Structure formats: C-alpha cells, structure tokens
Amino acid sequence: MKKIIFFSFFLGLIAINAIGQVAPNTKPKPYSGSKPSTSANDAGRENVFPANGFVGIGIPTPSAPLEIKRGAGNTTKKNILLKLSNEWAPSGQNEPSIMFSNGNATDPKNISYWTIGARVSGDNTLKTAQTFKISYKSATDLTERDFFSVDSYEGRVRIGEVGTQYDGYKLYVEQGILTEKVKVAVKDSKDWYDNVFEKNYELISIKKLEKFIQDNKHLPDVPSTEEVMKNGVDLGKMNGLLLKKVEELTLYMISLKKELDETKASLEELKNKH
Numbered sequence: 001m002k003k004i005i006f007f008s009f010f011l012g013l014i015a016i017n018a019i020g021q022v023a024p025n026t027k028p029k030p031y032s033g034s035k036p037s038t039s040a041n042d043a044g045r046e047n048v049f050p051a052n053g054f055v056g057i058g059i060p061t062p063s064a065p066l067e068i069k070r071g072a073g074n075t076t077k078k079n080i081l082l083k084l085s086n087e088w089a090p091s092g093q094n095e096p097s098i099m100f101s102n103g104n105a106t107d108p109k110n111i112s113y114w115t116i117g118a119r120v121s122g123d124n125t126l127k128t129a130q131t132f133k134i135s136y137k138s139a140t141d142l143t144e145r146d147f148f149s150v151d152s153y154e155g156r157v158r159i160g161e162v163g164t165q166y167d168g169y170k171l172y173v174e175q176g177i178l179t180e181k182v183k184v185a186v187k188d189s190k191d192w193y194d195n196v197f198e199k200n201y202e203l204i205s206i207k208k209l210e211k212f213i214q215d216n217k218h219l220p221d222v223p224s225t226e227e228v229m230k231n232g233v234d235l236g237k238m239n240g241l242l243l244k245k246v247e248e249l250t251l252y253m254i255s256l257k258k259e260l261d262e263t264k265a266s267l268e269e270l271k272n273k274h
Contacts, residue, residue, distance in 0.1 A: 088121055093128075095119045110139045129153045184236040191237060193244035196251070203251055219245060 048056040056062030059069040068081045084096035097117025104110045118132040129151040137144035149158045156164050160174025186192055195201055204212070204220065218224050221241055223231075 091125050093119050094121045112139045191240045196247040
C-alpha cells in the first residue's frame with residue numbers, strides 16, 4: 001500500500017513539473033495591422049507578410065494594407081517600386097493593368113471598374129501603337145471605354161474617342177476644350193507679319209485684290225473653306241494671317257486718306273482760283 005501511494009505521489013510530481021515547463025504564452029499573437037512584431041528575431045527585417053493586417057515590402061512597419069518602400073532614387077536610374085509584366089506573345093497585346101472595381105461579384109451586369117494599364121509589346125494583329133491608357137466600364141457598358149491614352153508614336157495624347165491619324169500634333173481631344181486661358185506659342189517671328197509695315201513691303205493693288213476675290217471667293221493667303229474643312233484651323237497661323245490682313249487694310253486706309261486729302265486740296269485750290 002505504501003508503495004502504491006509513493007508511486008502515485010511520484011507521478012504527480014512529474015506532471016506538475018511538466019506543466020510548469022510550458023510557457024504561459026505559447027499561442028501566436030494576432031497581428032493588429034499597425035504594429036508588427038519587433039522582437040529580436042525581426043532585427044534587420046525588410047518585409048512583413050502577416051496572416052492578418054498590413055503587408056510591408058521594404059518596410060517592417062507598414063501603415064497601409066500594402067506599403068512598398070525603398071531607398072531614395074537618383075538622377076540616373078528610376079526607383080522602380082512595383083513592376084507588372086505579362087508573358088510576351090507575338091500576336092498578343094501584352095497589357096498588364098491595375099483594376100479599381102466596385103467589388104460586385106453577385107451580378108456580373110452590375111460590375112463597374114476603372115483600369116490603368118499599358119500595352120507594352122506585341123499586337124501584330126491590330127497593329128496598334130504601344131500605349132498607356134486609363135479606361136472605364138460602367139454597369140451598362142458591354143466593353144470598357146478608353147478615356148485617356150498616351151501612345152509611343154511621338155507621345156501623342158488622346159482624350160476620348162477621337163482619331164489620331166493626323167501627324168504634326170501632340171494632343172487629340174474629343175468634343176472640345178473649355179478653359180479660362182489659351183496661349184499659342186509662335187516659333188518664327190515671320191509668322192507675326194510685322195514686316196507689312198516695312199518700307200519695302202509691296203501691297204497688292206486694289207484692282208488685283210478685287211480680281212483675286214472675284215476668282216477665289218476669299219482673301220489672298222487665307223485658306224479656303226475646303227482647305228479648312230479638310231485640314232482644320234491652325235490658331236497661331238490664322239491669328240497671324242488675320243493680323244496681316246488688318247495691317248494691310250490699315251495701309252490701304254492710310255493710302256486712301258492721303259488720296260482723299262490730296263483731292264480735297266486740289267478742289268480747294270480750284271475753288272480759290274475761281
């Protein structure tokens with residue numbers, strides 16, 4: 001009997017000792033999303049990928065669902081923090097993109113989203129230029145619409161659904177532009193026609209001007225209606241041409257005033273003689 005009691009007491013001591021060896025906090029602490037673990041094991045740690053909370057790449061204490069941080073860039077190399085790429089295919093558009101969606105997964109008809117992407121290679125089928133673009137699809141659209149794009153052909157910028165087949169321009173806008181101010185740069189001083197007031201400038205005679213207008217139905221140097229309908233209007237050049245015509249008209253008025261004054265003087269002279 002004494003042996004049985006002793007043996008039971010011995011087993012109890014072993015059990016108590018085993019329980020005492022278990023650390024009181026052996027369960028992993030849940031991640032709060034704002035203060036990642038900073039234990040000694042995290043020293044020198046760059047990335048944080050917790051089961052719950054914020055993810056940090058290059059930063060052990062992220063302050064957003066995903067935060068990416070690297071050292072400062074320099075003037076000779078881009079500091080690329082995120083790279084998106086697709087498998088290249090000779091006939092594919094290869095358009096890696098980011099989507100901003102309303103998150104409606106229950107009814108596909110109600111899905112709406114914005115995408116930011118770039119067609120970076122391929123596309124031997126459609127033969128389109130490599131293009132960075134911002135697109136939108138509403139719940140009622142069958143396909144997404146390109147609202148803004150910059151292509152690799154001379155960096156042409158397109159806003160809306162408008163053709164870009166005209167060379168020599170950088171901005172193509174659908175419907176129109178509303179702004180408080182527009183300034184048009186004049187590259188060549190000859191396009192501002194101050195030379196009209198030079199002494200050696202020759203005005204076309206009134207008779208020749210009349211004949212030109214009768215034959216062509218527009219002023220010399222000014223584009224015809226057909227030309228404007230086909231090629232549009234260059235605001236800088238057109239304003240220069242209008243200035244030229246105003247200056248020529250001013251010279252005509254000055255010339256006519258001189259002739260009128262001379263005629264008045266002659267009539268006054270004849271009047272005084274009689």
